[in-house]
Amino acid sequence: MTPPLGGVQTAAPSQIRFGGGGTVLGDVQQATYTPERFFQKVATYLKEGRTGSAARFVQRYPDVALEVLRAAGSYRASPETLIFIASSYDGLRSTREDTMHWTSLARERVAFPERFEAYDRERKRALSAMFEGYFDEASSVDLMGALPLERHSHLLDMDAWHLRGVVELLNNKPGKSATAFDNAITQSGNNHPHHVAYLMALSSDALRRDNKFNHAVDAWREGVVLAASLLEGNSPIADPALWEMLMYVKPVDSPWPDDVGIRFNALRTGPWDEHPEELYEAAPDRLILTWISRWRLQRGEGQAALLAARRAEAATLDDALRDSPFVTNESCACAIMF
Numbered sequence: 001m002t003p004p005l006g007g008v009q010t011a012a013p014s015q016i017r018f019g020g021g022g023t024v025l026g027d028v029q030q031a032t033y034t035p036e037r038f039f040q041k042v043a044t045y046l047k048e049g050r051t052g053s054a055a056r057f058v059q060r061y062p063d064v065a066l067e068v069l070r071a072a073g074s075y076r077a078s079p080e081t082l083i084f085i086a087s088s089y090d091g092l093r094s095t096r097e098d099t100m101h102w103t104s105l106a107r108e109r110v111a112f113p114e115r116f117e118a119y120d121r122e123r124k125r126a127l128s129a130m131f132e133g134y135f136d137e138a139s140s141v142d143l144m145g146a147l148p149l150e151r152h153s154h155l156l157d158m159d160a161w162h163l164r165g166v167v168e169l170l171n172n173k174p175g176k177s178a179t180a181f182d183n184a185i186t187q188s189g190n191n192h193p194h195h196v197a198y199l200m201a202l203s204s205d206a207l208r209r210d211n212k213f214n215h216a217v218d219a220w221r222e223g224v225v226l227a228a229s230l231l232e233g234n235s236p237i238a239d240p241a242l243w244e245m246l247m248y249v250k251p252v253d254s255p256w257p258d259d260v261g262i263r264f265n266a267l268r269t270g271p272w273d274e275h276p277e278e279l280y281e282a283a284p285d286r287l288i289l290t291w292i293s294r295w296r297l298q299r300g301e302g303q304a305a306l307l308a309a310r311r312a313e314a315a316t317l318d319d320a321l322r323d324s325p326f327v328t329n330e331s332c333a334c335a336i337m338f
Contacts, residue, residue, distance in 0.1 A: 032301050035071060038064045043081040051084075058088035060299055063241040065089045066195060069102050070159045072109055073120030079110040092194075092237050101192070105153045115148040119156060122146040126163060135171035139164070157187040158195065165202060174209035181206060194237050197226040201245045208251070217251045224257055231263040240295040240308070243288060256284045267291060286315035 033041065038061060045054035058065050065085055068075060075082050086102035109116055122141050129138035143160035165180035181203035188196050200223025207216035224246055230237035250256075264287050289312035296305035 032299060033061060033064055035064055035068045035074075039068055039075050039078075039081060039085070042085055043078050046081060046084060054084060055088045055091075058085055059092055059235065059237075062089065062092060062194060062237050062239050066198075069106070069155075070162075071123075072106060073116060073123065076109075076113065079106075082106050083110065092235055101153060101155060105155050108151070108153070112150075115150055116156075119143070119146045119148060119160075123159075123163065126167065130167055130170065135167055138167045139171060139173075154187045154189060155192075158184045158192070158199075160184075161187060162195075162199060162202075165199075165206065169202065169206050169209070174206040178203055178206040178210055178212070178215075193226040194230055194239070194242070197223045197230070197242055198245065199223075200226065201242070201249050204251075205249045208249070213251070216249075217254050220246070220249055220251055220254065221257055225259050228257070228259040228263040231267060236267075238291075238295045240292045240299070240304075243292050244308075247285070247288065256288075260284065260288070264288060264291060286312045289315055 038057075042054050042057060045051070045057060066089065068082075068085055069089060072082055083103060083106045086106040090102050122143055123146075126138045126141040126143060129135070129141070143164060144157075147156055147160060161180045161184035165177045165184060168174070168177035168180055181199050185196055185199050185203070188199075200219050204216045204219040204223065207213075207219055227239070227242055227246060230239070261284060264284075289308050293305045293308035293312060296302075296308055
């Protein structure tokens with residue numbers, strides 16, 4: 001096979017894999033819906049006039065929605081669907097301001113598609129090289145130079161640095177990767193906590209690989225606090241992929257921040273849903289994994305839900321906690337799906 005861009009193929013680090021909707025780390029489970037299937041599902045809902053179902057679908061898959069919006073150049077066939085996804089995602093408190101950032105960018109893409117042609121083309125080149133394993137060539141693609149001169153959003157800057165960071169991480173250059181992720185976080189302007197939480201997790205992994213362990217712990221803690229803040233309110237961003245990633249990059253012997261216990265202890269599926277608060281204090285990983293299992297189950301991802309539930313059962317040596325109905329019921333519910 002001829003390497004794209006004339007590059008040399010190199011091996012990826014063993015703990016990083018990529019496929020489906022995007023690049024992920026470690027044991028993160030793949031979503032049922034790829035970005036393409038997700039986009040078509042939303043389009044179908046809208047065609048049938050089921051806007052409420054479409055909005056709930058976006059809320060259920062915030063990780064996939066973010067992937068679609070970052071790769072918006074691939075979804076020009078239905079601009080109405082793209083704008084709806086952007087608007088629904090913006091409405092999930094994915095931004096700390098009232099400004100509808102992704103919606104504005106989607107509308108700008110529709111109105112002035114020529115502004116984004118160069119960036120979309122170079123982004124596809126970088127992704128093609130990355131997925132083929134030609135990381136040096138992917139790194140050489142000048143995404144920043146391809147950004148539109150006339151743009152009213154920093155979201156593409158975030159995306160460009162995010163992608164560069166992933167490429168450098170796959171290319172075993174954790175120092176450059178951490179710098180790229182830091183640049184992406186800076187471009188957020190203390191906004192977009194959902195996206196930034198992912199960037200913090202990735203940055204933590206890059207810093208750990210670069211032997212900057214204290215900085216890795218700090219980045220992980222910041223990402224966890226951001227992710228926990230998204231669980232507040234009536235429309236929380238419950239993203240199992242994000243929490244799986246945060247669990248994967250969790251530094252050894254680092255306790256979960258207090259914010260995590262507060263947010264997870266407050267979560268309920270309804271007034272009937274009760275669990276002792278000491279469950280988190282005794283086994284925080286178990287409570288987090290149980291909610292990951294619930295979220296996966298709600299998304300129709302039975303196998304991933306069952307895996308999370310089994311991991312929750314094994315997350316403590318306390319027999320009384322292991323037999324808690326709060327967790328064992330989740331395993332039973334997941335098993336019924338098979």
